[in-house]
Amino acid sequence: MTRTRQAVLGLLESTKYPLSPSELYARLKKQNVAIDLVTVYRNLHALKAIGVVRQIKLHQEEQFRYEMEEGREHHHHIRCKSCGKIEDLLLCPLKKLTALIEQETRFLVGDHSLEFSGWCPKCQ
Ligand SMILES: [Zn+2]
Ligand SMILES: [Zn+2]
Ligand SMILES: [Zn+2]
Structure with a gap:
């Protein structure tokens, strides 16, 4: 697993609500993780494909959000x-x-x- 993927996962694990890719990007930047938005998207898609992360869409919003699938109960x-x-x-x-x-x-x-x-x- 790459360091960027670990950083993305760590952030999703420690956040109690679903994050949008741009929110993730902004927070990773704050943590001085060298990453761009495209890489954030790519990591999220990869994590979703292996069932670690879930993509959700709230109906008032246009963007998708992501949260941990693994280890989280239905909610x-x-x-x-x-x-x-x-x-x-x-x-x-x-x-x-x-x-x-x-x-x-x-x-x-x-x-x-x-x-x-x-x-x-x-x-x-
Ligand atoms: Zn949630
Ligand atoms: Zn409010
Ligand atoms: Zn329910």
């Missing part, structure tokens, strides 16, 4: 409409509903998406 996100702050939501209330949907539709539900937005404590 959802909440985003502040004012400052854009994002947090992981470690609770999922959809288990009962999933069972109900499977019963009603005879589908086998594989995944679902759920996203919250609102105003963070600072922006209220």
Whole structure:
């Protein structure tokens, strides 16, 4: 594994919410990691291809974000409409509903998406 890939992984591991490539790039620069944006993208794609990193898209945003897939439980996100702050939501209330949907539709539900937005404590 290259040093840049390790730096990208280390940052994703220590961040509790999904980062965009440009955010990752800015933080790596701050840590004096010699990297350009293209390399950030290339590393993210490679990490996604091997299942270490997950790509997500919040519906108010155009860009993709990335977070660790390995070692993280199923979860959802909440985003502040004012400052854009994002947090992981470690609770999922959809288990009962999933069972109900499977019963009603005879589908086998594989995944679902759920996203919250609102105003963070600072922006209220
Ligand atoms: Zn906010
Ligand atoms: Zn997350
Ligand atoms: Zn869920």
